[in-house]
Amino acid sequence: MFRPKVVILGAGFGGLTAARALDRIADVTLIDRHNFQTFLPLLYQVSTAGLAADHIAHPVRGALRKSKVKFRMGSPLSIDHKNKSIKLDSSEDIPFDYLIVALGSATNDFGVKGVAEHALGMKTVSEALTIRASIMRRFEDLCRFEDDTRLSISVVGGGPTGVEMAGAIAELKKGPLTSDQPEAAANIVVNLIEAGPRLLPSFSQSLSDRTIKDLQKLGVNVYTNANVQEVKPRQILLKDGTAIPSEITIWAAGVTGEPAIKKLNLPIEAGRLKVDPTLQVSNYPEIFAIGDVAGAKGENGRPLPMVAPVAMQQARFVAKQIAALVSRRPLGNFKYRDKGSMATIGRHKAVVEVGPIRLGGAIAWYAWLWLHLFYLLGGRNKIGTMADWTWNYLTFDRGNRHIIDIN
Amino acid sequence: MFRPKVVILGAGFGGLTAARALDRIADVTLIDRHNFQTFLPLLYQVSTAGLAADHIAHPVRGALRKSKVKFRMGSPLSIDHKNKSIKLDSSEDIPFDYLIVALGSATNDFGVKGVAEHALGMKTVSEALTIRASIMRRFEDLCRFEDDTRLSISVVGGGPTGVEMAGAIAELKKGPLTSDQPEAAANIVVNLIEAGPRLLPSFSQSLSDRTIKDLQKLGVNVYTNANVQEVKPRQILLKDGTAIPSEITIWAAGVTGEPAIKKLNLPIEAGRLKVDPTLQVSNYPEIFAIGDVAGAKGENGRPLPMVAPVAMQQARFVAKQIAALVSRRPLGNFKYRDKGSMATIGRHKAVVEVGPIRLGGAIAWYAWLWLHLFYLLGGRNKIGTMADWTWNYLTFDRGNRHIIDIN
Numbered sequence: 001m002f003r004p005k006v007v008i009l010g011a012g013f014g015g016l017t018a019a020r021a022l023d024r025i026a027d028v029t030l031i032d033r034h035n036f037q038t039f040l041p042l043l044y045q046v047s048t049a050g051l052a053a054d055h056i057a058h059p060v061r062g063a064l065r066k067s068k069v070k071f072r073m074g075s076p077l078s079i080d081h082k083n084k085s086i087k088l089d090s091s092e093d094i095p096f097d098y099l100i101v102a103l104g105s106a107t108n109d110f111g112v113k114g115v116a117e118h119a120l121g122m123k124t125v126s127e128a129l130t131i132r133a134s135i136m137r138r139f140e141d142l143c144r145f146e147d148d149t150r151l152s153i154s155v156v157g158g159g160p161t162g163v164e165m166a167g168a169i170a171e172l173k174k175g176p177l178t179s180d181q182p183e184a185a186a187n188i189v190v191n192l193i194e195a196g197p198r199l200l201p202s203f204s205q206s207l208s209d210r211t212i213k214d215l216q217k218l219g220v221n222v223y224t225n226a227n228v229q230e231v232k233p234r235q236i237l238l239k240d241g242t243a244i245p246s247e248i249t250i251w252a253a254g255v256t257g258e259p260a261i262k263k264l265n266l267p268i269e270a271g272r273l274k275v276d277p278t279l280q281v282s283n284y285p286e287i288f289a290i291g292d293v294a295g296a297k298g299e300n301g302r303p304l305p306m307v308a309p310v311a312m313q314q315a316r317f318v319a320k321q322i323a324a325l326v327s328r329r330p331l332g333n334f335k336y337r338d339k340g341s342m343a344t345i346g347r348h349k350a351v352v353e354v355g356p357i358r359l360g361g362a363i364a365w366y367a368w369l370w371l372h373l374f375y376l377l378g379g380r381n382k383i384g385t386m387a388d389w390t391w392n393y394l395t396f397d398r399g400n401r402h403i404i405d406i407n
Numbered sequence: 408m409f410r411p412k413v414v415i416l417g418a419g420f421g422g423l424t425a426a427r428a429l430d431r432i433a434d435v436t437l438i439d440r441h442n443f444q445t446f447l448p449l450l451y452q453v454s455t456a457g458l459a460a461d462h463i464a465h466p467v468r469g470a471l472r473k474s475k476v477k478f479r480m481g482s483p484l485s486i487d488h489k490n491k492s493i494k495l496d497s498s499e500d501i502p503f504d505y506l507i508v509a510l511g512s513a514t515n516d517f518g519v520k521g522v523a524e525h526a527l528g529m530k531t532v533s534e535a536l537t538i539r540a541s542i543m544r545r546f547e548d549l550c551r552f553e554d555d556t557r558l559s560i561s562v563v564g565g566g567p568t569g570v571e572m573a574g575a576i577a578e579l580k581k582g583p584l585t586s587d588q589p590e591a592a593a594n595i596v597v598n599l600i601e602a603g604p605r606l607l608p609s610f611s612q613s614l615s616d617r618t619i620k621d622l623q624k625l626g627v628n629v630y631t632n633a634n635v636q637e638v639k640p641r642q643i644l645l646k647d648g649t650a651i652p653s654e655i656t657i658w659a660a661g662v663t664g665e666p667a668i669k670k671l672n673l674p675i676e677a678g679r680l681k682v683d684p685t686l687q688v689s690n691y692p693e694i695f696a697i698g699d700v701a702g703a704k705g706e707n708g709r710p711l712p713m714v715a716p717v718a719m720q721q722a723r724f725v726a727k728q729i730a731a732l733v734s735r736r737p738l739g740n741f742k743y744r745d746k747g748s749m750a751t752i753g754r755h756k757a758v759v760e761v762g763p764i765r766l767g768g769a770i771a772w773y774a775w776l777w778l779h780l781f782y783l784l785g786g787r788n789k790i791g792t793m794a795d796w797t798w799n800y801l802t803f804d805r806g807n808r809h810i811i812d813i814n
Contacts, residue, residue, distance in 0.1 A: 035547055036809040052461035052791065059808040061587040073547040073810075090551055125811050140442055140480040144497055180468040380798045380806035384459065387794050391787045399787035401466040402443040403480075404532050 002326055003027055004097035007086055009076055010258075011037050011060045014291035014311030015102035016377075021319035023067040025326065029094055031086075033075045035060055038125055039376050041308065042385070044161065047122060047131035047250075048168035049176065049398040055384040057125055058377035076103075079264050084286065098286050098322050101264070101273060102315070105255035105292035105306055108271070112253075114231035119156070119251040122165065133403045134248050135169070139177055140403075142184035151188045154236055154246040156228055157253035158194025159201070160343035163211055165252055166192040167345040170218035175396045191244060193223045193236065195253070200351065202305065202341060207351040210360045214345045228253070255306055257293045269295050272303070277333035279318055288321065290314035296334060304336050308375070313337065344368045347393070409733055410434060411504035414493055416483055417665075418444050418467045421698030421718030422509035423784075428726035430474040432733065436501055438493075440482045442467055445532055446783055448715065449792070451568065454529060454538035454657075455575035456583065456805040462791040464532055465784035483510075486671050491693065505693050505729050508671070508680060509722070512662035512699035512713055515678070519660075521638035526563070526658040529572065540810045541655050542576070546584055547810075549591035558595045561643055561653040563635055564660035565601025566608070567750035570618055572659055573599040574752040577625035582803045598651060600630045600643065602660070607758065609712065609748060614758040617767045621752045635660070662713055664700045676702050679710070684740035686725050695728065697721035703741060711743055715782070720744065751775045754800070 011032035109115035272295035291311030340354030418439035516522035663678035679702035698718030747761030
C-alpha cells in the first residue's frame with residue numbers, strides 16, 4: 001500500500017499526537033523550533049516557583065522513541081506548493097505528500113499599545129522564567145527598601161490562564177514570600193484585570209462567581225469591565241481613564257494563531273488558518289491544520305476554543321482523514337466533543353465544568369491535579385511534578401524561587 | 408554582651424555556614440549576587456541533562472528561615488575601611504564590625520589565548536544551561552546532516568571537575584543520545600585534555616590509573632601531558648603543535664579567587680586574598696577571608712585546595728574567632744582536617760581516597776551519591792535529585808535534554 005510522506009509542523013499537543021497516530025501508515029517528519037514539548041497548562045507554576053522548569057518540558061525525541069517518526073529542529077520558512085516541499089530555516093527542503101500545520105498560538109495583544117514593550121508574555125519556558133525572575137528580583141528590591149513601597153503585579157485577562165496565574169501569584173505572596181520576609185511580602189499587590197463583565201466567561205455564572213470570591217479571599221484585586229487602553233512602564237491605563245499602578249504586567253488576555261503561518265502562503269482568517277470542516281486548509285486539499293492555529297468552527301458556528309483537547313481530537317481525526325485519502329475513502333467532517341473545562345485558583349480551590357456537572361473547591365482541585373499529572377509527558381516529569389506538588393502542599397513552600405541569570 | 412555587626416560577602420558553602428554559625432552571637436547580613444546558593448559539585452550533571460537546573464539551586468532566604476540573618480542580593484563595589492562599611496551595587500552602605508569575605512572563585516584561564524571567547528565555563532547555573540544547550544543543539548545538527556560529520560566535545564583539565572564532566576558527557580552520548588538517534592550519537596567524540604602527566608593529581612597513582620581506564624572504557628579520548636596553547640573556534644591548539652578538533656570546548660582547567668575582590672582594596676596574592684593563619688586578611692584584623700577566595704596555606708606550606716570542605720571548616724572556625732574577639736580571648740590558627748576526596752566517573756564508577764583508604768568502582772560510587780545527597784540543601788532538592796537519579800539509573804535515560812532558549 002502507498003505509504004505517504006507526512007510532514008507535521010509543531011510538536012505541541014496536536015503535532016505530537018498526530019505524529020504518533022500516523023506512525024503506522026506514513027513516513028512522518030515532525031518539525032519544531034524547540035527540541036522539547038512544553039506542557040503549557042502548567043507553565044504558570046514555573047512562573048510562580050511551584051515547579052522546576054525542566055519538569056514541564058519533555059524532549060521530543062524521548063517522546064518518539066517507540067516510533068519511526070523523524071524529528072527535525074527548525075522553523076518553516078516557506079512552502080513550495082508546486083513541488084510539495086517545505087523549506088526550513090536549517091536550509092533543508094522536506095518533501096511531503098500531506099502536510100499538517102500544528103504551529104500553535106502566540107500572545108495576542110489585540111493592538112493594545114505597549115503590550116510588546118511593557119508586558120510579559122507566558123507562552124514559552126523562557127518567558128515563564130522571565131516572569132519568575134522579575135517577581136523575585138522586585139521582591140528582593142522590596143526587602144532592601146525596608147519601607148512601604150508597593151509592588152503591584154497585574155495579570156491582564158480573566159480566562160483560565162489569567163485566573164490560574166493571579167491565584168498562584170497571590171499564594172506565592174501569602175506563603176513562601178511571607179516566610180521569606182513578611183514586611184516586604186505585605187507590600188505586594190496582585191491585580192487581575194478582565195475586559196468583560198465576569199471571569200471565566202466560558203464557564204457558568206455560578207462558577208464565575210465562585211472564582212471571583214476565591215480570588216478575593218486570596219487577596220487578589222479583581223477588576224471586571226476593565227478595558228486596557230495602554231500598558232505603560234509601571235502602569236496600566238484603562239479606557240475609562242483609571243490608572244492602575246503595575247510594576248509587573250503579565251499579558252494573559254488571549255492568543256492568536258502562531259504568526260509564522262504568514263510565511264506559508266495559506267489562507268488566513270482572524271489570525272488562524274482557514275479550514276474546511278474536513279480540517280483541510282481551504283483550497284489546499286493536501287494540507288491540514290489542527291489546534292490553535294486552525295480556524296475550525298464548532299456546531300454553533302463559533303471558532304473552537306484554543307485548548308489542548310481540541311488539538312488532540314483534531315490530531316487523531318486528521319490521522320484518520322489521511323488514512324482515508326490513502327485508501328481513497330471519502331473524508332468526514334470534524335466534530336469536537338467537549339469534555340469540559342477546568343481551572344485552578346489555589347490550594348483546594350478549583351472549578352470544573354463537565355456538561356451539566358459543576359464542581360468547585362477541594363474535589364475540583366484534586367480532579368485538576370490528577371488530570372494534569374496524567375497528561376504530563378514522561379515518567380520523570382510525572383514523578384518530579386508529583387514530588388514538587390507534595391512538597392509544596394505539605395510545607396506551604398515553593399522551592400524554585402531562583403533568579404536564574406540569563407546571559 | 409556586645410553583639411557585633413557581621414557582614415558576609417558570598418552565600419556559598421563558606422558564607423552560608425558562617426552566617427548560620429554566627430546567628431546566635433552577631434547581627435549578620437549575608438550578601439550574594441544570586442538569591443540562591445548553587446550546589447557547584449553537581450553542576451556538571453545539569454550540563455549533561457542528568458539533573459533539573461532548579462534542583463541544584465536553593466533559595467538563600469529559604470536556607471535562613473530559622474535564623475535572624477538578614478539577606479541582601481547584590482555585589483560589593485568597595486569597602487570604606489575608615490568607617491567600616493561596605494558599598495553594594497544596590498547603592499546601599501552596610502556597616503560592619505567584622506567582615507567575612509567568602510566570594511568563592513571564578514574560571515581561571517591561566518592567560519591562555521581564546522578561552523574567554525571560545526570556551527565555555529562551568530561556574531554558574533546559566534553556564535551549565537549554556538553547555539547543555541550547546542551540546543543538544545549540535546546534536547540536532549548532526550541528526551540533520553545524516554552524514555559522517557563529527558562533533559568533538561573537549562573538556563580541558565583533568566582534576567575532579569574535568570573528569571566528572573568528561574565521564575558524564577560520554578554517558579550522555581552512550582545512553583540517551585544513542586537512544587535518540589544512534590547514527591548521530593556515534594559521531595560524537597569526547598576528549599579530556601590534561602596538562603600534567605596524570606588525571607586527578609591530588610589522588611594516589613593507583614586511583615589515577617583506574618580513572619583513566621574507566622574513562623577510556625566509556626570512550627573518552629584522554630590526552631595527558633597536553634598543554635593548551637590556544638583555544639580557537641572549533642579547535643584546540645597544543646603547545647607541541649597538535650591540533651585537536653573541538654566544536655565545544657569546556658574549560659575546567661582551574662579556578663582563581665573571584666575577581667570582584669580586586670575592588671575591595673585588600674592584599675591579593677596569586678589571585679586570592681592574603682590571609683594570616685588566623686584567617687584574618689593580612690593587616691586587616693577585622694576582616695576575615697574563607698573558602699576559595701582565601702589564600703590560606705596548609706601544613707605543607709601549599710595553598711589549601713579550593714573545595715567545599717575547606718570553606719565550611721573555615722566558616723565554623725571564623726565564627727569561633729569572632730566569638731573570641733568579642734569576649735577578648737586570643738585567636739587560634741586554622742588547621743584543615745582533610746576528610747578525603749572523591750570523584751565520580753560514571754555509573755558504578757568513582758574513586759574515593761580517605762587517608763590510606765582507596766576505593767574504586769561501585770562502592771565508591773554509592774558513597775559519592777549519598778554524600779552529595781546529604782550535603783545538598785533543601786528537602787525538595789534532595790527528593791527531586793533522588794527521583795532524577797533513580798529514574799536515570801533505572802531507565803539509562805536523562806530527561807533534561809531541553810535547549811531552553813535564553814532570550
